[in-house]
Structures are given as C-alpha cells and as structure tokens.
Amino acid sequence: MPLQKHSSRLKKPLMILKPLAKTIRNIASSFWSHRILNAVIIGVAIYIGITFLFGLLYFLFGALDFKSTASSKTVHFLDYIYFSAVTFTTIGYGDIVPKDGAGQVIVFIESCFELTFIPVFGGYLAYKFLQRPNDILLTDNFFIRFRDQRIYLSSRVGNKGKNLVDCTATIELIKIANNVKRTLYKREINTPLVEMTWFLEIRLDGEESIPALQQLKALLKHPDTSLIRTTVIGYDSDTGNLVHVFKYYTMDKLIYGGRFSDVYTWEGVKRTNPDWTNFNRVETLTTTEQQSIDLLLLQNE
Numbered sequence: 001m002p003l004q005k006h007s008s009r010l011k012k013p014l015m016i017l018k019p020l021a022k023t024i025r026n027i028a029s030s031f032w033s034h035r036i037l038n039a040v041i042i043g044v045a046i047y048i049g050i051t052f053l054f055g056l057l058y059f060l061f062g063a064l065d066f067k068s069t070a071s072s073k074t075v076h077f078l079d080y081i082y083f084s085a086v087t088f089t090t091i092g093y094g095d096i097v098p099k100d101g102a103g104q105v106i107v108f109i110e111s112c113f114e115l116t117f118i119p120v121f122g123g124y125l126a127y128k129f130l131q132r133p134n135d136i137l138l139t140d141n142f143f144i145r146f147r148d149q150r151i152y153l154s155s156r157v158g159n160k161g162k163n164l165v166d167c168t169a170t171i172e173l174i175k176i177a178n179n180v181k182r183t184l185y186k187r188e189i190n191t192p193l194v195e196m197t198w199f200l201e202i203r204l205d206g207e208e209s210i211p212a213l214q215q216l217k218a219l220l221k222h223p224d225t226s227l228i229r230t231t232v233i234g235y236d237s238d239t240g241n242l243v244h245v246f247k248y249y250t251m252d253k254l255i256y257g258g259r260f261s262d263v264y265t266w267e268g269v270k271r272t273n274p275d276w277t278n279f280n281r282v283e284t285l286t287t288t289e290q291q292s293i294d295l296l297l298l299q300n301e
Helices: 002-031 034-061 077-088 102-130 207-221 287-298
Strands: 136-138 142-147 150-159 164-177 180-194 197-203 226-236 242-250 254-257
Touching: 034 077, 034 102, 077 102, 136 226, 136 242, 142 287, 150 164, 150 287, 164 197, 164 207, 180 197, 180 207, 197 207, 207 226, 207 287
Parallel strands: 142 254
Antiparallel strands: 136 150, 142 150, 150 197, 164 180, 164 226, 226 242
16 A cells, blocks of 8 residues: 555656646747748847847947946947847846937837837747648549449548647539629538548438539539639637638539548558648549439439
8 A cells, every 4th residue: 555655646746747748849849840930030030130230320320338338348340239239129238328319319219120029029929839830721623422322522621730620611602693703502511520631522412412413513504604612610629729721613623533542541540641642632433433423413404
C-alpha cells in the first residue's frame, strides 16, 4: 500500500505536465509555421526601417541634445538610431533628449507612427496565430458517380489541418436566366466531425431523388448558363474559429467516375500518411456503368 500511494503521488505531476508539454509544443509549432514566421519577419523589418528613417532625420536636423551623456563620449550616427529606437518603443531612458523645435516635431511624428504600428502589428500577429490556413480542399471536378450499383451526384471535401466540427455542406444547382442567378435545387448535408475527407453525395436513381435528377437534367440542357455550387462551413476544433469555403463548377467540370481513390488507408486502427495527389482522382467506369448513367439522364426525355 505505501508503494501504491507513492506511485499515485508521482503520477499526478506527470498528468499535469503532459498537457503543459503538449501546449508548449503546439505554441512552438504554430510560431514556427511559415505564416507566423513571415509575419514576425515583416513586422521586425518595418520596425527597423522606421527606426532607421527617424534616426536619419534626427541626424540630418541635428535634433538631439547629448548634454546628459559623458563629456568624453563621441557622438556617432548609431546614437541617433538608438534614440529613435527607445522613442519608438516608448522606453525613453532620458540620457538623450530632443532639442526644441525640430527635435520635438520629429519625436511627435515618430510617436504617432508608434501609436499606430504597435496595435496594428500586434493585432495582425494575433490574427495570424488564430487564422486557419487555406487547408480545406474541394475537388477540382464535380462527379456523377456509379458506385455499389447506385448513381450519385458527388464531390469530396479534404481537410489537411485540425479537425472540423459541426460541419454543414450545401450543394446547389443554379440556373442563370435574364441576368438573375436562381437556385433550382438545394441539398444540405451535415456531419459532426471532418477529420481528413468527407463525401458529399446526392443519390440520383432513387424515387426520393427525382427532384434532384430533374433539375440536374435542366442544367445539362443549358450548360452555358448553369452552375453547381458547393459551400462548406465548420469550426476549427482547437480555436473554435469559423471555417468557410465555397466553389462554383461549370458543366464542363461535371464528369463521370467510379469510386474515389483513397487519400489514406487503415493499418489496423491507424491511418497511413495521406496522399493528397489522390484527392481528385476517381476510378474509370466500365462501358456498362457509363451506359447506366446515360440511360438515367435520358430517362423520360
């Protein structure tokens, strides 16, 4: 029993440290991502540029008083840059002061730049930390797929980032007439979680899908004024931020296909590394399968 108590006391700190270590790793990976690092580099470059510019102005106008420094000190151009830096960051040590007139005017102007730059850059950096990168994919084509002896109007959603929750996808069949965009048919599809891929499908060969089939035929009759639009909305599982993507497909992007190629496979209960080159690929149909789709689309014509 004493050993068990000692073991349980050791486990508690470890249970606390594991989430903390994971959080630190996540912050580090977020910071060193290209978009965060680029934002930091841009901000530092702008800061250095502004500091140098105002340092040059102080130097050219002889706008600083160095009386508070040691009399033996030789004043260099870098001292003007130094004063500009401490002014821009509102540190103000007091070892160098601006002269009346030009010095005070330049300090005022630099302070205005600082009041703008710091909150804007801070907000931009925070936005980059919270921003979801463009890692939600929609297939390049829309498909009429023959699968398991059934026919579907279908596309696929890919997710390269963190999981998405509470997702809603909308497929709309759109007709443009008299310069007005009109939705002929709309289907909403919901899922609580999208990890890597999500299949969006409307069955075309069932009795319940007659409206979808009829409106699809109407689009195919007038391909030059017809569109299919896919919209996907969800929430990042880590940040809770809204993620929203959409895409329009013209009728030349509507093609026949079979089963989607696998982006990943299961090895026991683990996924293999995703191969996103397969995301837009579907299997080629047999002649019989193509004829089945043609027959369905020509039915009652």
